[in-house]
Amino acid sequence: MMADTPSHTQPLYAVIDLGSNSFHMMISRLVADSVQVVDKVKRKVRLASGLDANNRLDQKSMARGWECLSFFAERLQDIPAKNIQIVATATLRLAVNASDFIAKAETILGHDIKVISGDEEARLIYLGVAHTTISQNNRLVIDIGGASTELIVGHGFEPQLMQSLPMGCVTFNQKFFAQHQYTEQAFAGAEQQARQVLAPYAQSFCDASWESTLGVSGTLQAITEVLSAQGRLPIITLAKLQELRQKVIACGSLEQLNINGLVNERKPVFASGLAILLAIFQALDIDELQLAGGAIREGLLYELLPNMRNVNIRIRTLNALIIRFNIDERQAYRVADIADQACQQLRSSWQLPDHYRSILQSACVLHEIGLQLEYKGNKQHAIYILQHADLAGFSAPERLLLCALVGNYKTDLDLALLQRQTFADVWSACQLLAVLRLSVILSKRRKDDVMPEFALTGVDKSLQLTLPDAWLKLHPLISAELKQEILDIAKLDIELTIVRV
The missing domain is CATH 3.30.420.40 (ATPase, nucleotide binding domain)
Incomplete structure (x- = not known):
């Protein structure tokens, strides 16, 4: 056929x-x-x-x-x-x-x-990051290439300070690790050279006052893969880099370079890239760095595509997932609207920050993504999809929180998902989840004209949901689910009460 x-x-x-x-x-x-x-x-x-x-x-x-x-x-x-x-x-x-x-x-x-040119390369790298990674404030972007390293500070889609530096993991490997011997002296030489290259520009970058640091390129990818393989958060810090440096020195040579999570193709230039990154961290006094979602190729691509700066990154991603997984869009945004009302009502008591609420809104839109595969086990399917899909606009920690919320949007709770995510503290994650679960229950009719007027108040770890008595009498199944939710939500250390008026 x-x-x-x-x-x-x-x-x-x-x-x-x-x-x-x-x-x-x-x-x-x-x-x-x-x-x-x-x-x-x-x-x-x-x-x-x-x-x-x-x-x-x-x-x-x-x-x-x-x-x-x-x-x-x-x-x-x-x-x-x-x-x-x-x-x-x-x-x-x-x-x-x-x-x-x-x-x-x-x-x-x-x-x-x-x-x-080096400046054009830096601009394209920054655009690739800007189109795939959300950051509310000024950000520093670092790309360690084979023969050059690009540093860019920018906001939104606009790079404000760019520099292409003549140092890379291949050229530094030839100069300092040519015999593939990893010694204290070799690392010290590579780091000193990198600091000298950075010296004329370090102060201007420090003065640029960025709030977040993002990295691209194979060196950064390799380091985060090593951290993840070792069960650690994929957030790069100076302490973690220094620890990796000592592990490489302890291995001694390329033949003995066996570090869990380090793939073979990256091994020949891992030490040189690590040395350059150590020097950058120290010269610019960087606290932590996360891997970004795009780089020069994404910058090139989005330059080819029409009007891509006019659409919010996350909205682009959510719209694509809605189409690809046949999500009921009206229901998705109905739940999101209820959650937004709830957060507004809880603003003075629970005080959920806007960047947490943004992930909650995304979870509302995507909570039924697993239904495309099957109803039974749809939460597990949703987690798998969100773990492996291209999620432009979501950092790795944001993705983990998104999985934790969507994976717990109804029925039994998997508290380990909440504890594994690192974007929000566990209590804030529990608060977000409580709002999501109640929003899903209140929208079970899947019709705009039967949505109830409700009031939600929270004090410390108590939550009070007030609903019209007449509406609850017309919806005995939803009423029963809310009674069950009192028991389920208690596992989040939240005391839920339902008040009829």
């Missing part, structure tokens, strides 16, 4: 980043104002390792690059040229014979390659 041919398909977009360590290709399409990645290809070319003392690329490294691009070319054949963007970064900025590489590369790909 043949499926009907669709009347149209969404166009594909391709972006390629010829980095100093890896070449990346990302192919995407636009679904409900949200980007859906349909393919990614990555090859460790380590182009920067082919630069000699005179910044001339050797033939061997260029051949590796050309071979990789021949693979990429296959995927570009059916994508309109106007939907393709290809850029080259630090190594091809530096190489005196870059034109030799680029001429053949353009022939292989059948498309032009743009060698971008």
Whole structure:
């Protein structure tokens, strides 16, 4: 049986980043104002390792690059040229014979390659973060590449201070860890060199007064993977970096570099990237860093797409999930409206911060996401989806809180989910969950014109829900569920009372 041919398909977009360590290709399409990645290809070319003392690329490294691009070319054949963007970064900025590489590369790909400046690279990196990661205040973005490191401070979609620095995990690996021996002296040399490179710019970045620090690139990804594999929060601090430094030194060499969570392909440049990040943390007095959701490829992609700055990041993500998982949109926002009313009524007593309430609103919209798979076990399905879906606009801690709320939106409670999340303190998470669960119960009729007038007050760990007696008499099943909720919500250390008026 043949499926009907669709009347149209969404166009594909391709972006390629010829980095100093890896070449990346990302192919995407636009679904409900949200980007859906349909393919990614990555090859460790380590182009920067082919630069000699005179910044001339050797033939061997260029051949590796050309071979990789021949693979990429296959995927570009059916994508309109106007939907393709290809850029080259630090190594091809530096190489005196870059034109030799680029001429053949353009022939292989059948498309032009743009060698971008350090400032343009920093701008695109920042845009990639801005389009995929929400941050209310000024933020510092760090990208440690193979031959350069970009530092950017910005707000919203606007970078305000940018600097591309001539240090990267591949070039520093060649200079300080060429024999793949990890010693105190090698780390000290790499860190001292990085601090010297940073010195002329450190004060201006410190004066920029950012409130959050986000990181992109393979080095940052590798470090967070190591932390996660060890059962630790994927939030990078100076103490954790210093601990990792000692573990690498204890291993002694690349052959003995066995750290839980560190993948083989990242091992050759892990020590050098770690040394650079340590120097940045110390020079800029950074408290903690979280991994961001996008980087230069996302920056390139969103530049290709129309009017993407006009849609809130989270709204884009929620709309895409509503369509993809066939969520009842009216019911989703009905529950969100009730939760918003509840939070307004509790504002003076429970004082839930706006950034917590934002995650609650998202949980309201997505609480039925698991129903697309089946009713039984839908909460477990929802947790799995939210753990593995692309959630642009949600940091890793925000994602954990979202999972904890959606995974507990009704019936039995899994308190471990609340305890594992770190975005909110446990009591605040319990408060958010109480509001979500009551909002779901009150909207069970799934009709706007039968929603009750209600009043919700909270004092310390008590919660009082006032409802019209006539409405409760017309809804005996909801009344019974509210009585059960008194017992269930007690497990959150919340005393719920229902008052009839």
